[in-house]
Amino acid sequence: MSTEIIKVSASSRSAAVAGAIAGxxxxxxxxxxxxxGASAVNQAVKAIxxxxxxxxxxxxxxxxxxxxxxxxxEGKDVTAIRLSVEVRG
Amino acid sequence: MSTEIIKVSASSRSAAVAGAIAGxxxxxxxxxxxxxGASAVNQAVKAIxxxxxxxxxxxxxxxxxxxxxxxxxEGKDVTAIRLSVEVRG
Numbered sequence: 001m002s003t004e005i006i007k008v009s010a011s012s013r014s015a016a017v018a019g020a021i022a023g024x025x026x027x028x029x030x031x032x033x034x035x036x037g038a039s040a041v042n043q044a045v046k047a048i049x050x051x052x053x054x055x056x057x058x059x060x061x062x063x064x065x066x067x068x069x070x071x072x073x074e075g076k077d078v079t080a081i082r083l084s085v086e087v088r089g
Numbered sequence: 090m091s092t093e094i095i096k097v098s099a100s101s102r103s104a105a106v107a108g109a110i111a112g113x114x115x116x117x118x119x120x121x122x123x124x125x126g127a128s129a130v131n132q133a134v135k136a137i138x139x140x141x142x143x144x145x146x147x148x149x150x151x152x153x154x155x156x157x158x159x160x161x162x163e164g165k166d167v168t169a170i171r172l173s174v175e176v177r178g
Binding site: 037038041045049062063065067083086 | 172
């Protein structure tokens, strides 16, 4: 599976991330969104809510499934939240 | 629809919220989780990831769909994130 990982940080703009998510969903049918820390997770969830609105016009509805993943950031082991986004149904 | 709303705050324990979500999913088949602010949204998403683990033993897999809702908190109009949790498929 070559699903692209969209990395979201606390300073990411939700609308810009939403556009990226909607684009990947349109071309791939699914997307992986990853965030570390409460602010980044919040931006990611808001982006997915906005992306859902963008995709309504295409007759698509998306859902997400969260999981924990260990990632290496500058040599430190941290726990990220990974949100698997897919078209409903 | 009488789906219960599980309200999550920044100080909610993820594991406790996860237990509540798993319980409602087992009895109702769906649950609504609501959070205001980045920390609360983060706790809610973590709780849903943990609940997914709890429900695996029941052969259930859950997904969530985020949306924005306006809520009144002590007379102030604030935007909450509502996570509609449902059994996949």
